[in-house]
Amino acid sequence: MPKDVVSVPLPRKPRPTNVIVNGTRLDGRGPEEFRPIFLSTGVIPQASGSVYAELDKTKLMVGIYGPRPSDRWHGFSEEGHLDCDVKMAPFSGGQRTKWGQSPEEREMAGLLGVAVEAGVQRSAFPKATVDVQCLVLEAGGGELAVAVAAASLALADAAIPMRDLITSCTVSRVDNQLLLDATSDEAFQEDGSVLLAMMPSLNQVTQLLVKGAWSGGELDEAIQLGMTGCAEMDGICRQVLQEAIAPP
Amino acid sequence: MDPKGEVGGSLEADAFRKLYPHQFYANFLAKHTRPDGRALMQARPVSVTPNAVSSADSSATAKLGDSAAIAGVKLEVAVPAEESPDEGHLAVAVEMAPMSSPDVRPGRPGEAAQCLAEQVSSILASSDVIPRQQLCIEQGRACWVVYLDIIVLNADGSLLDACLLAAWAALRSLRLPSVILTADGNVEPCDDLPQTSSAAAPEGVWAGRMLQLESQPVAQSCAMMGGKLISDCTAEEERLADTIIIIIVDGRGNLLGLIKAGGTAEAGDMIMQQCIEAAKLRQQDLCRLLEDQLSAATLS
Numbered sequence: 001m002p003k004d005v006v007s008v009p010l011p012r013k014p015r016p017t018n019v020i021v022n023g024t025r026l027d028g029r030g031p032e033e034f035r036p037i038f039l040s041t042g043v044i045p046q047a048s049g050s051v052y053a054e055l056d057k058t059k060l061m062v063g064i065y066g067p068r069p070s071d072r073w074h075g076f077s078e079e080g081h082l083d084c085d086v087k088m089a090p091f092s093g094g095q096r097t098k099w100g101q102s103p104e105e106r107e108m109a110g111l112l113g114v115a116v117e118a119g120v121q122r123s124a125f126p127k128a129t130v131d132v133q134c135l136v137l138e139a140g141g142g143e144l145a146v147a148v149a150a151a152s153l154a155l156a157d158a159a160i161p162m163r164d165l166i167t168s169c170t171v172s173r174v175d176n177q178l179l180l181d182a183t184s185d186e187a188f189q190e191d192g193s194v195l196l197a198m199m200p201s202l203n204q205v206t207q208l209l210v211k212g213a214w215s216g217g218e219l220d221e222a223i224q225l226g227m228t229g230c231a232e233m234d235g236i237c238r239q240v241l242q243e244a245i246a247p248p
Numbered sequence: 249m250d251p252k253g254e255v256g257g258s259l260e261a262d263a264f265r266k267l268y269p270h271q272f273y274a275n276f277l278a279k280h281t282r283p284d285g286r287a288l289m290q291a292r293p294v295s296v297t298p299n300a301v302s303s304a305d306s307s308a309t310a311k312l313g314d315s316a317a318i319a320g321v322k323l324e325v326a327v328p329a330e331e332s333p334d335e336g337h338l339a340v341a342v343e344m345a346p347m348s349s350p351d352v353r354p355g356r357p358g359e360a361a362q363c364l365a366e367q368v369s370s371i372l373a374s375s376d377v378i379p380r381q382q383l384c385i386e387q388g389r390a391c392w393v394v395y396l397d398i399i400v401l402n403a404d405g406s407l408l409d410a411c412l413l414a415a416w417a418a419l420r421s422l423r424l425p426s427v428i429l430t431a432d433g434n435v436e437p438c439d440d441l442p443q444t445s446s447a448a449a450p451e452g453v454w455a456g457r458m459l460q461l462e463s464q465p466v467a468q469s470c471a472m473m474g475g476k477l478i479s480d481c482t483a484e485e486e487r488l489a490d491t492i493i494i495i496i497v498d499g500r501g502n503l504l505g506l507i508k509a510g511g512t513a514e515a516g517d518m519i520m521q522q523c524i525e526a527a528k529l530r531q532q533d534l535c536r537l538l539e540d541q542l543s544a545a546t547l548s
Contacts, residue, residue: 001339007324007393010427010437044347044402045314046483057302061401063347071353085346085354090397091304091320099343099357133347133354135399137318138301 009095019174019186026185027056032225034169034181037236039150041157041244048130049158053150057140057183062150063133064158070129080125084113084132086147092139108144109134111207115148115168115197118206121161130160141184142170148197148207153237157244164199165237166206169229171196171222173212178222180229194219196226200234269488270474277476284313284482289526291480296413296538298421298545305425308417312480314404319414320397321422325435328384328391336383336391340369342398342411349403349483361400368398368411371465371496371505378419378461385427385454390435392424405482406469408494408507416464417538421545426456463499464535468527470495472513479526491515495527499535 019026029035035056044050049064067080074081086109090097112134120130132155134147148168155162172182172190179186187193192212198205210219265272265283276282286292292313301307304320328335342365346354352361372378383392396418398411428438429452440456471481471489478485486492491511496504503524508515515523 001337001393002329005326005329005337005393007326007337009322009324010425010435013437046349046402046404047347050347059301061345061347063345065347065350068350087345087354089301089318089320089399090341090395091301091307091322093303096322096324096395096397099341101354131346133345135345135347135401138303140303 012094015185015188017189019189020177020179025179027183031177032180032228034229034232035183037233039153039236039240041153041240047158049154049156049160051150051154051157053146053153055140055142055146055181057138058136058142058146059138059140060134060136060143060147060150062135062147062154064130064151064154064160065133066130066158067125067128067160068131072129074129076127078126079122080127081129082113082117082120082122082132083129084109084116084134084151086112086134086136088136088139092136108147111144111209112147112151115207116151116155116166118204119152119162119164119166119199120155121163124161130155130158139184141182141187144168145170145181145195145197149233149237153240156237156241164201164204165234166197166199167230167233167237168195168197168207169226169233170194171226171229173214173218173222178225180225192222194222194226196223196230198227198230200227200231269484273485273488274474277474277478282478282485286480288476289479291530291533292482294413294534294537296417296541298417298542304418306418306422308414308421309401310410310414310417312406312410312413313482314402315406315410316401317407317410317414318399318401319411319418320399321418322395322397323424324393324395325385325390325427326393327433328388332380333388334384335380336385337393338372338378338380338383338396339393340372340396340398340415341365342368342400344400344403347402348400352403364400364407364411365398367408367494367505367507368415371412371467372396372415374504377463377465377498377504378459382457382459383424385435386429389433390429394419394422403483405484405486406480409467409469409480412465412467412496413534413538416461417541419459420461420464420538420542422459424457424459427454428452429454463502464531464538465496465498465504466527466531466534467494467496467505468523468530469493470523470526472511472515472519475513477519477522479523493520493523495523497524497527497531499531501528 490513
């Protein structure tokens, strides 16, 4: 294609304005239900660990390489290093995006690193690096939360020593109603959101991102819902790991 | 047997494979077989899944053994170029996801990825493969721009074969939507016309349609190793090969491309003929496989 062609996308279909109809959500879920969760380990045979994660229209892959020498200079450290990278496929969202790291990808990579790092025993691989590489194939909402859970599962698949699995979920507030695991259409209508990443067995939170104005009681309620969600996700992750080790 | 089903999974064999890979392979090739149990010219199992991602206008994943690629199409509109007012545009990009191989690091695309992108786009850009007149909405005023992005998810050899298969499957399942071209030159989406109305489309409406593609281009990677010809190489085999030969053919028996990348072995007439014959057979196999998958996808 010639370089000087200027193309524009077609106007998008408007997003639905009412995402809760008679107490149920557009995809038929109750307010405290996850989308159907599909997780699969070992999808990239040559990586140390890998996961394909699908929550309805959110689809992503995580590959783990290492521990190995880093190609970047990190300075001396007794502890190992965790390098996170997030890429969005050009066709993953509404409008085509170009390759090359966007600010959103950089932010997501940073947040993913912080959320996962707390659970990894970095002293087990001093001076080495573990690369966590995430590719979002389709962004249907809650990519960061899914990426955190998938990355921790992939790290476990790579047999990287960890303190616990890290699971994550989002809680959105739409029309004063708390919704677990919002889709992108629901998130578009939200006036507040909470992203919670935690280690459910240790009952420790590794990341809490709150957006919007919340009253104390309301936030408590949202965090409680998030913790229930994380525990549910944890159960599924553990089942996937067990089945990967000993198929039923 | 190790979990991958390969012969010789013991520790000694693994160490031997790492330390003396050429001798390791020579032992297998002497017996006309390969470490993964394939015959010399036998391909790995292939699978294609159309419509893998719903955010794209069309998409497909292709797997050749462990090699995997996903292709997605995003449509945009533009004004046709002055020298070809009745044609649309096709923009092809290929990327290696950092997770696809231990050698790919995040950041600027590496040499391998750029080389691959150039090969795929030159095949798809060559005449007749994609009839660009079909991408024209109105001559001189509006046309479709097809952005085809291919991502290698797992790089285990014969990547051009996998990328081209994924790309073709995505293009084969591409439906251009119905649009209205307004008087001031804007293109706006509109609902599809009812199938039953045989009357001509209303003024200014461009009826949606499938992209009509004729002959599937297929790439077949072969390699010379220790004087023997093998097909559909894994990444390990590509590293050890003396030379790599890639043949691209279409369904009409035309040769669309031939890549013989340097190397230390020469490939004479006999070898080239053998590769071309293998590629033609492969084209028929993959074509049948893809049509089966596409008709299964439309029925379900």
